[in-house]
Amino acid sequence: MLIKTYGSAVQGINATTVTIEVNISQGVNFFIVGLPDSAVRESQQRIDAALKNLNFRIPGKRIIVNMAPADIRKEGSAYDLPIATGILAASGHLKTDKLGDYLLMGELSLDGGLQAIKGVLPIALNAREEGFKGIIVPGQNAPEAAIVSDLLVYGIENVKQLIDFFNEKTKLNCTIIDRKETFYSYQGMGESDFSDVKGQENIKRSLEIAAAGGHNVILIGPPGSGKTMLAKRIPTILPPLTMNEALETTKIHSVAGKTNQKEGLVKTRPFRCPHHTISHTALVGGGSFPQPGEISLAHNGVLFLDELPEFQRNVLEVMRQPLEDRVINVSRAKFSVMYPANFMLVASMNPCPCGYYNHPKRECICAPGVVQKYLNKISGPLLDRIDLHVEVSPVSFTELSGELISEKSEVIRARVVLARERQHNRFIGAKEIYCNAQMNAKMLKSYCNIAEAGRRLLQTAMEKLGLSARAYDRILKVARTIADLDGSSTIETYHLAEAIQYRSLDREGWAG
Numbered sequence: 448m449l450i451k452t453y454g455s456a457v458q459g460i461n462a463t464t465v466t467i468e469v470n471i472s473q474g475v476n477f478f479i480v481g482l483p484d485s486a487v488r489e490s491q492q493r494i495d496a497a498l499k500n501l502n503f504r505i506p507g508k509r510i511i512v513n514m515a516p517a518d519i520r521k522e523g524s525a526y527d528l529p530i531a532t533g534i535l536a537a538s539g540h541l542k543t544d545k546l547g548d549y550l551l552m553g554e555l556s557l558d559g560g561l562q563a564i565k566g567v568l569p570i571a572l573n574a575r576e577e578g579f580k581g582i583i584v585p586g587q588n589a590p591e592a593a594i595v596s597d598l599l600v601y602g603i604e605n606v607k608q609l610i611d612f613f614n615e616k617t618k619l620n621c622t623i624i625d626r627k628e629t630f631y632s633y634q635g636m637g638e639s640d641f642s643d644v645k646g647q648e649n650i651k652r653s654l655e656i657a658a659a660g661g662h663n664v665i666l667i668g669p670p671g672s673g674k675t676m677l678a679k680r681i682p683t684i685l686p687p688l689t690m691n692e693a694l695e696t697t698k699i700h701s702v703a704g705k706t707n708q709k710e711g712l713v714k715t716r717p718f719r720c721p722h723h724t725i726s727h728t729a730l731v732g733g734g735s736f737p738q739p740g741e742i743s744l745a746h747n748g749v750l751f752l753d754e755l756p757e758f759q760r761n762v763l764e765v766m767r768q769p770l771e772d773r774v775i776n777v778s779r780a781k782f783s784v785m786y787p788a789n790f791m792l793v794a795s796m797n798p799c800p801c802g803y804y805n806h807p808k809r810e811c812i813c814a815p816g817v818v819q820k821y822l823n824k825i826s827g828p829l830l831d832r833i834d835l836h837v838e839v840s841p842v843s844f845t846e847l848s849g850e851l852i853s854e855k856s857e858v859i860r861a862r863v864v865l866a867r868e869r870q871h872n873r874f875i876g877a878k879e880i881y882c883n884a885q886m887n888a889k890m891l892k893s894y895c896n897i898a899e900a901g902r903r904l905l906q907t908a909m910e911k912l913g914l915s916a917r918a919y920d921r922i923l924k925v926a927r928t929i930a931d932l933d934g935s936s937t938i939e940t941y942h943l944a945e946a947i948q949y950r951s952l953d954r955e956g957w958a959g
Contacts, residue, residue, distance in 0.1 A: 457566035459784035462573035469533030474509030481514030528553035548580035561585035565704040591711035646846035659866040660928030661882035668839025674795035683856035717748030745790035
């Protein structure tokens with residue numbers, strides 16, 4: 448007897464429907480075909496034990512399981528449920544009337560229970576697009592799948608519930624989530640706040656500019672000057688996620704298995720802070736079975752690289768293309784996947800190995816040439832892609848012990864949101880352009896016109912600092928953001944002057 452059930456294969460952050468055909472005939476043996484990996488082949492033992500513990504059993508006949516399309520590799524243990532359902536239906540243990548209406552995914556435990564799986568959100572989106580009536584997944588994954596509207600979502604705890612459901616002995620409770628209510632239930636900024644940082648008003652200004660335009664920024668300063676503390680508070684001044692951004696971010700985290708199973712939806716901008724020992728594969732994604740890397744997990748949020756020169760050089764160099772294109776393509780011999788990588792890069796570093804080069808009170812003890820060698824760990828092309836180079840000075844005792852209360856994050860965020868709204872109105876109709884940092888060359892000509900005085904100022908800066916064409920473009924983008932924060936429709940000379948001062952590492956002789 449031939450039975451068809453339906454599952455889904457996740458490639459990148461999208462899913463493809465997989466038809467699982469189970470045929471039981473005379474003979475003895477169990478075959479799984481259709482390019483399964485080891486985890487899929489091992490499903491026979493899990494299914495056999497699970498069904499026996501539920502007083503069912505795999506028939507002692509010739510069973511062939513075909514997973515179509517056969518040219519797509521099937522990975523992971525999530526196919527246990529559709530394969531087990533097909534075997535039960537083909538052996539006459541459950542009715543087949545409604546099998547074609549539902550997409551099934553789940554990993555079986557040996558006692559017949561179900562374990563949570565990865566990638567449920569793209570699977571649910573695929574089920575809706577393919578016209579399935581509903582989706583049946585482990586109970587832990589049901590809230591995530593229920594984010595998708597116009598789709599019945601049933602979360603089950605064991606195979607017995609599935610059998611009774613298809614045999615119409617019991618009804619399953621449909622998981623329903625109000626997506627908007629879930630999304631807007633938390634739009635806070637967490638416990639961290641910019642008001643916690645004493646002094647450093649000029650650094651806060653530069654980070655406000657970076658947040659308003661989506662610009663990359665690097666903080667250079669001695670130990671204990673507040674670089675990490677400032678960087679970790681950047682998400683509190685970024686605009687809240689939109690619903691589309693939240694769904695896109697959740698898809699990536701779902702594929703990586705990093706979603707909150709109770710809530711499902713990612714509601715705050717990601718902040719990823721990998722250790723400097725990270726490999727280039729873990730940073731950009733990939734591997735034998737490709738998974739999103741840190742730059743994709745930081746999509747629509749912040750990627751913070753603390754102590755930038757301590758990262759391996761080859762790890763940093765692989766970021767150059769994603770910083771420009773805002774996507775990462777992982778290519779292998781037989782397939783390629785694309786992960787979004789629209790993140791804001793925030794980096795911090797000491798000015799030298801001892802940390803006290805350019806310190807106002809302490810002397811640098813590094814040998815001659817060591818400072819330049821230390822800075823050379825970061826390539827020029829990578830620094831060229833960072834819009835703001837900000838020098839962080841130590842905080843004085845007066846500022847630390849003073850009672851002056853700094854601006855709260857919500858006040859800064861209000862200005863950032865207003866600037867982003869101006870950018871949104873400017874870029875209406877432009878595909879995948881949401882902030883100034885994403886402007887292309889054509890948009891620079893349209894939106895970054897400068898007066899003759901500003902042109903002369905920029906020319907002088909270009910000649911004295913030896914700036915590249917890319918640095919020229921980035922100065923214009925930063926100046927455009929400063930003008931937006933100022934509420935100005937044109938880029939004034941003082942906007943340009945402020946943008947130019949954020950190119951510290953381009954200054955000749957900065958490192959001696």
